[in-house]
Amino acid sequence: MKRSTTGLVLGSALVVGLSGCASSASQSSSAEKPWYSQPFVCGLAGGLIGGGLGYSVSGDSDEDTGASLGAVGGATAGALLCADDAPKSMDDDGDGVPNDRDECPGTPAGVAVDAKGCPLDTDGDGVADYKDQCPGTPAGVTVDAKGCPLDSDGDGVPDYQDQCPNTPAGAKVNALGCVADLVLRDVNFEFDSAKLTANAEKVLNGVAAKLVSNENVRVRVEGHTDSVGSDTYNKQLSQKRADSVKAYLASEGVGSARIETMGYGEEQPVAGNDTSAGRAENRRVELAEVK
CATH class of the missing domain: 3.30.1330.60 (OmpA-like domain)
Structure with missing residues (x-):
């Protein structure tokens, strides 16, 4: 086969093959890329094809130079075509959840969040763990801004356990919240x-x-x-x-x-x-x- 014909075939292979890799790469932006569309693999394939193309279109006196230049150009083209150039989603608060999915933007640095980007609230009392001074509050118990159960009469026994609510201020109570x-x-x-x-x-x-x-x-x-x-x-x-x-x-x-x-x-x-x-x-x- 003549070198010109070989060059045409290899050039077509380079365009078709690398276009397919690039297409696969762009379609896989939200998932793990297949092995054949990784930039390294595309670059290697592009180098081989480009080297062959350079060799086929060069004269007898500059075969090596043509092959080398073709390999470099093909490798570069392959790697660029398969590179993931899709725009990266912004994550302004750095919590690992992109802005477009973050239901709680502005989370302080280092705070653990759920899949929605909201700070964890393990006991479900409405106060995030990183602010909760009374973790482990039972379900349904009303809490204050610190995440602690309410103690309306201030006797040291929270309302949900207090058998004697409205104890006078300063009165000494037992574990039931009662004076007697x-x-x-x-x-x-x-x-x-x-x-x-x-x-x-x-x-x-x-x-x-x-x-x-x-x-x-x-x-x-x-x-x-x-x-x-x-x-x-x-x-x-x-x-x-x-x-x-x-x-x-x-x-x-x-x-x-x-x-x-x-x-x-x-x-x-x-x-x-x-x-x-x-x-x-x-x-x-x-x-x-x-x-």
Whole structure:
């Protein structure tokens, strides 16, 4: 075959082959390039083809020079054609998420972000981890700007665990958030029975929720009666009522091992038993912390 014909064939091969590589490279800008469209491979192929082209169009006296120049030109052309010249997406805050996908631009340097470019919020309380001074807040708990659970009365027991909200400022409280034993208001029973009323169960639902979240606290349920009836009967009834409250709290997720019970009967009145109002106050259930 004549050198001119060879040159034409190789030149066509160079144009067609490298154009295909370049096309593959541009189509693969958003994914890993195939091996044959890498600039190094394209440059090598271009060098071989260009060298052959240079040789084929040169005279007998300058074969080496023609081949060398063709190889250099072909390699350069191949590498340039396969180079990824697609415009790079900007990432102004340097968090690794391009501006066009970043839903939280302006993230401070070094802050870990999610796929949307937003700072991580591991406990989902609305305060990013890098600002959160109370990580691990339970789901659904209201927090302040620092990511810490609210403590409206400032007693050191957060609202979601506080059995006695609105404690006076400066008062010393126990782990339940109470100054003294908590009288479970409206926790009543059916007449002459240890069966809880429907309203009593509603009250205990709230108590149980806070005890579940305050899992390191152990409590004692104390039953009390008025003086109507014999001492023995009242003591037995108060114990049954305390046990009934424990059983209900346990059914709501409070570990039964965390709850003690004690029936005091009529031994610890808080009011006189000579009036109906006084007797009503004495018929009560209290919740105390066990240290």
